[in-house]
Amino acid sequence: MKTTYREAMRAAIRDAIQRDERVFLMGEDVGAYGGCFAVSLGLFEEFGPERIRDTPLSEAGFVGAGIGAALGGMRPIVEIMTVNFSLLALDQLVNNAATLLHMSGGQFNVPLVVRMTTGAGRQLGAQHSHSLEGWLAHIPGLRILTPATLEDARGMLWTALEDPDPVLIFEHGTLYNVAGELADDAGPVDISTAAVRRPGQDISLITYGGTLPAVLDAAARLAAEGIDAEVLDLRVLRPLDDAAILGSVAKTHRAVVVDEGWRSGSISAELSARITENAFFDLDAPVGRVCSAEVPLPYAKHLELAALPTVERIVAAAREAVGARG
Amino acid sequence: MGKADSDHARHLLHQMLRVRRLEEQCVELYSAAKIRGFLHVYIGEEAVAAGVMSTLAPDDAVVATYREHGHALLRGVPAGAILAEMYGHVEGCCRGRGGSMHLFDAGTRFFGGNAIVAGGLPLAVGLALADKMSGRSRVTVCFFGEGAVAEGAFHESLNLAALWQLPVLFCCENNLYAMGTALARSESQTDIALKAAGYEIASWSADGMDVLAVEEAARRAVDAVRAGGGPHFLELRTYRFRAHSMFDPERYRDKKEVSRWMERDPIDTLRKALETAGKLSEKDWKSIQREVEDEVKAAVEFAEAGTPEPLEDLTRFVYSERSPE
Numbered sequence: 302m303k304t305t306y307r308e309a310m311r312a313a314i315r316d317a318i319q320r321d322e323r324v325f326l327m328g329e330d331v332g333a334y335g336g337c338f339a340v341s342l343g344l345f346e347e348f349g350p351e352r353i354r355d356t357p358l359s360e361a362g363f364v365g366a367g368i369g370a371a372l373g374g375m376r377p378i379v380e381i382m383t384v385n386f387s388l389l390a391l392d393q394l395v396n397n398a399a400t401l402l403h404m405s406g407g408q409f410n411v412p413l414v415v416r417m418t419t420g421a422g423r424q425l426g427a428q429h430s431h432s433l434e435g436w437l438a439h440i441p442g443l444r445i446l447t448p449a450t451l452e453d454a455r456g457m458l459w460t461a462l463e464d465p466d467p468v469l470i471f472e473h474g475t476l477y478n479v480a481g482e483l484a485d486d487a488g489p490v491d492i493s494t495a496a497v498r499r500p501g502q503d504i505s506l507i508t509y510g511g512t513l514p515a516v517l518d519a520a521a522r523l524a525a526e527g528i529d530a531e532v533l534d535l536r537v538l539r540p541l542d543d544a545a546i547l548g549s550v551a552k553t554h555r556a557v558v559v560d561e562g563w564r565s566g567s568i569s570a571e572l573s574a575r576i577t578e579n580a581f582f583d584l585d586a587p588v589g590r591v592c593s594a595e596v597p598l599p600y601a602k603h604l605e606l607a608a609l610p611t612v613e614r615i616v617a618a619a620r621e622a623v624g625a626r627g
Numbered sequence: 628m629g630k631a632d633s634d635h636a637r638h639l640l641h642q643m644l645r646v647r648r649l650e651e652q653c654v655e656l657y658s659a660a661k662i663r664g665f666l667h668v669y670i671g672e673e674a675v676a677a678g679v680m681s682t683l684a685p686d687d688a689v690v691a692t693y694r695e696h697g698h699a700l701l702r703g704v705p706a707g708a709i710l711a712e713m714y715g716h717v718e719g720c721c722r723g724r725g726g727s728m729h730l731f732d733a734g735t736r737f738f739g740g741n742a743i744v745a746g747g748l749p750l751a752v753g754l755a756l757a758d759k760m761s762g763r764s765r766v767t768v769c770f771f772g773e774g775a776v777a778e779g780a781f782h783e784s785l786n787l788a789a790l791w792q793l794p795v796l797f798c799c800e801n802n803l804y805a806m807g808t809a810l811a812r813s814e815s816q817t818d819i820a821l822k823a824a825g826y827e828i829a830s831w832s833a834d835g836m837d838v839l840a841v842e843e844a845a846r847r848a849v850d851a852v853r854a855g856g857g858p859h860f861l862e863l864r865t866y867r868f869r870a871h872s873m874f875d876p877e878r879y880r881d882k883k884e885v886s887r888w889m890e891r892d893p894i895d896t897l898r899k900a901l902e903t904a905g906k907l908s909e910k911d912w913k914s915i916q917r918e919v920e921d922e923v924k925a926a927v928e929f930a931e932a933g934t935p936e937p938l939e940d941l942t943r944f945v946y947s948e949r950s951p952e
């Protein structure tokens with residue numbers, strides 16, 4: 302079946318609401334408006350205002366209410382318009398959702414799912430373009446998902462709802478319109494492993510979410526030059542799938558991490574550290590990184606593009622790693 | 628005062644004394660370095676927890692702050708489990724992971740213990756939302772100090788609760804100070820009940836030093852919430868006799884003010900009223916005291932005899948032990 306990332310996500314929400322009466326979607330403009338990114342378009346008419354619940358502009362309030370509802374036995378899906386606005390709810394996410402199970406000595410699960418948009422590329426300026434999923438991946442107690450494909454957009458939500466712990470799903474804003482084929486019977490997928498999207502022998506290009514398409518393009522270009530790149534899609538930023546990461550590096554002996562977040566203190570820094578800690582003697586070149594420039598994301602198209610990991614920069618980083626003496 | 632009334636008043640007296648003695652014990656244990664961390668005691672405010680808790684049903688939910696030993700105890704968490712938690716022992720109500728400020732207990736639906744000022748209010752709204760969506764007639768009670776009123780989460784929570792007509796009772800324990808900040812130095816409008824009323828929430832204030840007054844106001848509010856009357860708000864005017872925490876040198880209020888409030892000690896007041904009415908003999912009072920002493924002593928012994936969680940279990944309960952495939 303031909304579909305888009307947005308429709309796959311919507312199908313996942315519809316499916317979850319139909320499967321389990323405890324599931325509801327809550328957030329700013331998810332209802333009457335149809336969702337800020339039109340993900341929930343039509344669901345309000347289909348399921349009504351109880352289960353497709355519009356909230357006021359109060360991120361701390363409704364994220365916290367989602368946590369409370371989860372504690373109370375519901376299975377809320379909370380939508381935050383963009384990761385930038387999730388900063389207003391960080392207290393609830395970090396101090397409550399992530400900690401209650403541990404602080405209560407295992408008594409209180411928080412089966413909450415929070416979905417939000419992340420990333421740049423749409424000329425929205427700094428306050429709507431940041432990629433902060435790496436920050437949240439810093440927090441023990443949260444599970445961080447970054448669906449990059451139609452299968453994952455369709456399949457991660459239900460598994461996340463089955464997880465007794467809080468799960469944050471980051472949907473890159475440039476992916477919503479991506480169209481493609483999805484199996485008619487596509488359903489839940491696992492939310493613990495990384496996936497090899499293109500097998501290769503010469504170098505591991507490690508990425509997730511919104512940069513996967515650019516990395517796949519880069520791999521195709523590299524192939525034309527005779528460099529056989531493996532593309533590893535992390536899918537889950539916390540907990541990281543160490544086996545997949547180290548396994549790929551053990552095979553290719555070279556790695557470049559591509560991450561739309563800023564380099565300093567980023568998830569790519571963590572990946573680079575893990576690879577050097579655990580696979581140092583497998584490496585034929587230093588671990589490379591392609592990240593966003595360390596600026597608040599600019600509005601002007603050329604500046605925004607210059608700040609982001611592009612196919613050219615990924616190709617260049619891969620060439621450099623392969624060219625390094627080994 | 629009829630017999631049932633006086634029996635009940637004696638029960639409330641007993642409850643308040645349990646909180647008082649347990650916390651005096653905590654202060655001693657803290658001074659002896661047996662328990663650590665931040666310790667905030669509730670001494671002086673016992674009428675609030677005692678009055679409100681006595682109106683709740685077992686499957687109602689309670690959300691509290693870091694000054695919550697009394698709420699936990701009167702909600703039914705055993706004193707031993709509370710003290711063992713402060714000792715950091717596995718027998719504690721959170722296996723030593725929470726400590727004084729983060730007491731939790733699933734069995735009594737006690738949802739914390741929250742050390743973020745106003746952090747519990749949105750949780751209470753969500754618990755109430757879950758009840759409403761599931762068609763249950765349970766009530767969620769949320770305790771917080773007047774300091775929380777300045778936080779955004781307070782306003783977001785009241786708005787949501789009123790907008791969705793949720794079964795939640797907000798209980799503001801107005802003890803006049805947020806650490807050292809007097810209410811008038813932090814709020815443009817110091818009438819908190821009025822502020823809540825601005826959200827179209829039925830709100831009342833009551834004398835938080837009088838357990839019977841607290842209980843009456845709470846009963847009215849809890850009944851109304853349970854009957855589907857939407858959120859209610861109680862401002863309970865009270866006072867803490869001790870410093871904010873064990874680290875507070877208390878430079879912001881004068882001793883005379885404290886001693887004036889101590890004349891209104893909720894325990895002494897009720898005891899005297901009962902004695903004057905001939906409903907509490909010297910012998911009754913002695914026996915209440917003895918019972919409380921025994922309970923606290925046993926709790927200390929329980930906590931002392933506890934064991935630390937093995938280090939191998941450090942990272943347990945970060946994620947659930949059951950995860951989806």
Ligand SMILES: Cc1ncc(C[n+]2csc(CCOP(=O)(O)OP(=O)(O)O)c2C)c(N)n1
Binds near residue numbers: 804
């Ligand atoms: C969000 C947040 N800011 C600051 C603090 C530090 N703090 C702890 S208690 C407190 C005062 C709160 O006063 P109030 O809400 O009136 O409660 P009380 O201690 O009087 O019971 C402050 C500022 C905190 N714990 N959380």
